[in-house]
Amino acid sequence: MHMLVCGGTGCRASASDAIVETLNSELAAKGMENEVQVIMTGCFGFCEKGPIVKILPDNTFYTQVTPADSAEIVAEHIVKGRKVNRLLYTDPENKEHISDSKHMGFYKKQLRIALRNCGVINPENVEEYIARDGYQAIGKVFEMGAQATIEQMKKSGLRGRGGGGFPTGLKWEIASKNHADQKYVVCNADEGDPGAFMDRSILEGDPHSVIEAMTINGFCIGATKGLVYIRAEYPLAIKRLQIAIDQAREYGLLGKDILGSGFDFDIELRYGAGAFVCGEETALIHSMEGERGEPTVKPPFPAESGYLGKPTNVNNVETFANIPVIILKGAEWFSAIGSEKSKGTKVFALAGKINNVGLIEVPMGTTLREVIYEIGGGIKNGKKFKAVQTGGPSGGCLTEKHLDTPIDYDNLLAVGSMMGSGGMIVMDEDDCMVSVAKFYLEFTVEESCGKCSPCRIGNKRLHELLERITKGEGTMEDLDRLRNLSHVIKDSSLCGLGQTSPNPVLSTLDNFYDEYVAHVTERKCPAGQCKSLMQYVIDQEACVGCTACARNCPVNAIAGDRKKPHVIDTSICIKCGACIEKCKFNAISIQ
Amino acid sequence: MAKVKSLADLKKMKEQLQSKVDLREKGEDPESRVQIKVAMATCGIASGAKTVMDYFLEELDKRSIDAVITQTGCMGYCYAEPTIEVKLPGQEPVVIGYVDVKKADEIIEKYIKNGELVDGIIPMNYNTIDNQ
Numbered sequence: 001m002h003m004l005v006c007g008g009t010g011c012r013a014s015a016s017d018a019i020v021e022t023l024n025s026e027l028a029a030k031g032m033e034n035e036v037q038v039i040m041t042g043c044f045g046f047c048e049k050g051p052i053v054k055i056l057p058d059n060t061f062y063t064q065v066t067p068a069d070s071a072e073i074v075a076e077h078i079v080k081g082r083k084v085n086r087l088l089y090t091d092p093e094n095k096e097h098i099s100d101s102k103h104m105g106f107y108k109k110q111l112r113i114a115l116r117n118c119g120v121i122n123p124e125n126v127e128e129y130i131a132r133d134g135y136q137a138i139g140k141v142f143e144m145g146a147q148a149t150i151e152q153m154k155k156s157g158l159r160g161r162g163g164g165g166f167p168t169g170l171k172w173e174i175a176s177k178n179h180a181d182q183k184y185v186v187c188n189a190d191e192g193d194p195g196a197f198m199d200r201s202i203l204e205g206d207p208h209s210v211i212e213a214m215t216i217n218g219f220c221i222g223a224t225k226g227l228v229y230i231r232a233e234y235p236l237a238i239k240r241l242q243i244a245i246d247q248a249r250e251y252g253l254l255g256k257d258i259l260g261s262g263f264d265f266d267i268e269l270r271y272g273a274g275a276f277v278c279g280e281e282t283a284l285i286h287s288m289e290g291e292r293g294e295p296t297v298k299p300p301f302p303a304e305s306g307y308l309g310k311p312t313n314v315n316n317v318e319t320f321a322n323i324p325v326i327i328l329k330g331a332e333w334f335s336a337i338g339s340e341k342s343k344g345t346k347v348f349a350l351a352g353k354i355n356n357v358g359l360i361e362v363p364m365g366t367t368l369r370e371v372i373y374e375i376g377g378g379i380k381n382g383k384k385f386k387a388v389q390t391g392g393p394s395g396g397c398l399t400e401k402h403l404d405t406p407i408d409y410d411n412l413l414a415v416g417s418m419m420g421s422g423g424m425i426v427m428d429e430d431d432c433m434v435s436v437a438k439f440y441l442e443f444t445v446e447e448s449c450g451k452c453s454p455c456r457i458g459n460k461r462l463h464e465l466l467e468r469i470t471k472g473e474g475t476m477e478d479l480d481r482l483r484n485l486s487h488v489i490k491d492s493s494l495c496g497l498g499q500t501s502p503n504p505v506l507s508t509l510d511n512f513y514d515e516y517v518a519h520v521t522e523r524k525c526p527a528g529q530c531k532s533l534m535q536y537v538i539d540q541e542a543c544v545g546c547t548a549c550a551r552n553c554p555v556n557a558i559a560g561d562r563k564k565p566h567v568i569d570t571s572i573c574i575k576c577g578a579c580i581e582k583c584k585f586n587a588i589s590i591q
Numbered sequence: 592m593a594k595v596k597s598l599a600d601l602k603k604m605k606e607q608l609q610s611k612v613d614l615r616e617k618g619e620d621p622e623s624r625v626q627i628k629v630a631m632a633t634c635g636i637a638s639g640a641k642t643v644m645d646y647f648l649e650e651l652d653k654r655s656i657d658a659v660i661t662q663t664g665c666m667g668y669c670y671a672e673p674t675i676e677v678k679l680p681g682q683e684p685v686v687i688g689y690v691d692v693k694k695a696d697e698i699i700e701k702y703i704k705n706g707e708l709v710d711g712i713i714p715m716n717y718n719t720i721d722n723q
Contacts, residue, residue: 002708039708042671042688045716054714110717119630119666119676130601131608139598197634204632205664236633252594260597325720359667361717375716 001036001078002056008043009355010378011051015067016040019051022070027078036078043356043377046107049089059100062087109370111337112361113345114161114198114321118205123240126247129208135253137327138215142261146220150176153220155331157343158323162188162279162316163391163420164496165342165409168323171313175221175303178311183223185214186307186314188284189230189237192276193392194443196423198347199317201359203230203237206321207244211254211267213320216327218265221313226267229284231274242269276393276447279421280495281306281314283449294451295495316421318347338364342408346419352389352426353380362407369403372426383428387511391420393440393447394500396507397433416507418500432529433512434519438466440504448497455498458489462505469516471532472523479516483509528590531575535591540565542587549579549588623680625651625658625703630674632665638672639691646692647675650699658703668713677702686713 005011005020020038027033044052049063053073060083062073069087076082088097089107112118121128129135141149154169175183187210191199203210214226230238245267248254256264270288277283278293285307287293306312322344326334335343342364348371351357355377362371368388372378379385387397390407396417398405405411409419427436441463450456465482468474486502486509493499509516518524525533538549538558543565550558550566557573560566568579568588580588595601629635629644644660651658668674671688677698678684687698688711701707 004708004712004714006714007710037707039712040710042668042711042713043716044714056708108716108718112717112719115667116720118632118664119628121663122628122661123664124662127608130605131612133605135595135601136598136605139601142598201632201634201665234633236636250594252596259595259601329720356668356670358669359665361667 003036003038003073004041004054004056005038006042006044006050006052007040008047008050008377009380010043010047013382014051016051018067019053019065019070022067023053023074026070026074030074030079032074032078045109045356045375045377047374047377053087061089061098061100063089109366109374110361111345111363113325113334113337114202114318114347115205115359115361116325117209118201118359121206123205123207124243126208126244126251126253129206133328134208134324135212135259137324138212138219138253139259140327141216141219142259142263146176146222149216149220149327152327152331153323156326156334157331157338157341158319158326158334159342159409160316161318161322161346161421163394163418165419168315168319171303171315172217172220174301175223175311175313178304180310182225182308182310183221184307184310184312185217185221185223185226186281186285186288186302186312187214187226187228187230187320188279188281188314188316189228189234190272190279190284191231191234191317191421192274192279192447193394193421193423195349195351195425196392196421197349198359198422200234200237202317202321202347203234203241207237207241208248209324210241210317210320211244211248213315213323214267215254215258215265216323217313217315217320219261219263221311223311223313224264224266226265227270227288227307228267229270229272229278229288232271233274238269238271245269275449276443277449277495277497280497283495284314285312292449294449295497297494318422339406339408339411341410346407346422348422348424350376350424350426352424353383353428353431354378354426355380364408365406367404367406368398371407371424372403376426379426379428383430385426386429386431387427387433387436389417389425389427389436389504390423391418391500391503392423393443394418394496394503395420395423396503397427397436397511398507399511416510417503430527430529432470432525432527433508433515434466434470434525435527435529437504437508438463438470441466441501444497444501448501452492452494452498454489454492455494455501458485458493459498459501461485462489462502466505469519470525470530472519472530474516474520476517476520479509479513479520534575535570536568536573536575536577536579537589537591538566538568539587539589542585544585544587546584548582548584552578552582554578625656625680626676626678626684627651627658627660628663628676628678629660630664630666630668630672630676631662634665634669635672635674640673642692643673643675643690643695646695647699650696651703654699656699656703667717671711671713674713679703679706686715687711688713 053062053065158168159165278287283295302312347361545563
């Protein structure tokens with residue numbers, strides 16, 4: 001018998017270490033320590049009801065356990081075999097106790113559709129993919145026909161997962177109606193948002209699902225050639241994708257006359273050099289053609305005139321990964337998951353000041369609070385939540401008041417951010433929002449292709465304004481200028497990069513205006529991040545004159561006699577923080 | 592390898608592969624073996640999954656334990672890399688995080704040899720399309 005005690009950070013904060021101890025001592029008192037083993041586990045993803053204790057093999061799931069409950073659990077459950085009802089999870093709807101966690105699937109907030117095979121199959125073995133219904137969707141599509149498949153895709157409500165959220169079925173329909181001697185299917189694997197790694201993980205863990213979906217796409221729009229535009233910085237994804245393509249060819253699942261249908265399709269890789277703007281579909285296509293990776297005005301859309309001037313359908317990796325399941329399980333199954341206008345699930349790369357950093361997949365409509373506090377296990381080191389950044393450099397920062405927003409394309413846009421490709425960066429009270437906005441601006445300034453002036457020059461100016469503010473040289477007029485310039489850049493830029501690049505500035509201005517004002521009027525950074533605005537000060541009362549700070553100061557900015565209070569010369573101080581670390585009397589503070 | 596010529600072919604192949612996997616998993620096969628999957632995406636490899644995988648390959652062989660060790664993609668628990676999944680014949684698979692060589696030794700000695708669970712198990716916290 002095993003007792004699993006949750007050792008996630010949230011449950012540890014509620015004394016799960018002590019629970020392990022008391023369970024062990026209770027077991028020892030009953031002489032059962034050799035029969036029952038107490039184990040500390042990782043996070044159950046149910047932090048709201050923690051600490052959790054699960055008993056195996058009967059799958060009993062106790063919630064909100066305290067060390068004082070250990071005696072009762074051991075005496076009743078382990079010795080007498082009777083469950084402790086008051087600790088069982090109570091169904092909020094019918095108030096019934098649920099004893100067997102097998103019936104508690106609902107507590108699991110995640111549903112893996114796009115990630116269904118990631119971490120399950122060996123990505124370098126096509127047989128493992130076939131054993132999990134792989135390539136059957138192609139067979140089904142050949143039977144249904146192209147038109148019916150496009151109808152299914154439209155009915156499913158799948159929208160582009162690269163960030164734009166354009167309905168996939170509609171995109172396919174438009175491409176299918178344009179006639180040409182050659183058409184192309186392109187997979188956009190140019191994942192560029194800082195902190196995002198969903199597409200890389202899918203290609204590394206389940207490359208065949210993308211190959212299968214691209215073939216389906218080819219059949220539907222009448223394309224016989226597929227191209228994957230993948231960044232050269234993803235060597236493992238490239239290697240696994242190439243192995244998968246070779247194996248699919250070997251098994252006749254790519255190439256001539258696939259599954260006896262008479263349909264030919266093959267896929268080649270194209271490497272990107274890592275320019276962010278090449279994630280934009282027209283720039284991506286130009287890059288593949290050997291041209292400069294710069295966007296062009298739409299229309300014409302790639303569906304009319306794309307790669308080499310031929311009709312081309314571009315979809316993102318995660319969008320493709322959903323498709324084989326939609327075909328096999330049906331549009332109704334898929335459209336039953338998610339919110340009204342956003343169907344299915346979304347993969348997020350959860351990062352930043354959060355306990356369970358990782359790759360998650362949740363149904364659309366899940367709230368930010370559920371993602372951050374349940375699946376993510378809350379904020380690191382018990383700090384206070386400040387903001388969550390979604391949508392990468394094109395997105396915005398959302399705050400406490402947005403935590404109960406159900407995540408979908410439209411809701412995130414409405415609150416001033418966007419879905420983007422799925423990066424989700426959590427920030428705590430120590431993060432300065434002006435610096436965060438500056439960080440994203442640095443990125444866009446670097447990545448702007450320079451073709452249109454609002455993006456090339458405007459973002460540069462925005463960055464300079466932010467730089468001034470973080471140095472304590474900003475004025476209130478600068479804050480208005482930031483906002484005006486942001487709107488001009490949004491309205492007049494050529495492509496998505498420029499049209500969205502001011503979003504981090506606008507959303508932090510909207511949600512953290514006070515913080516901007518503090519930088520400008522008080523010359524202070526409330527989060528204590530902007531070095532130019534910080535001053536290290538020694539409390540003359542608390543300092544005992546031990547000289548530890550003075551000895552460790554790399555620039556000799558601290559003076560003072562032995563056993564007398566010391567003083568920091570702020571004109572020399574480089575604000576490295578070495579003195580604070582060495583002070584044993586908490587006498588040094590940042591002001 | 593003969594090419595898959597039709598959907599019927601593919602389905603037959605799936606059945607065969609599926610039953611091969613089932614036999615292995617349900618342990619009805621007298622040859623049923625321990626299965627270990629090592630999460631080998633970029634995140635896992637960067638945290639040392641390759642060393643752990645090599646260790647299992649070498650040590651299980653040395654200690655004469657019949658096991659199948661394969662690589663797989665990202666399981667999603669990037670905070671706890673390297674992660675592995677261990678499946679003993681006839682039992683539910685168990686995912687374990689923060690596996691280094693020392694932990695791997697403990698897993699072999701305690702869990703694989705004696706069926707005693709070890710600290711650091713990561714409970715499955717998601718639904719799959721199969722149980723949906």
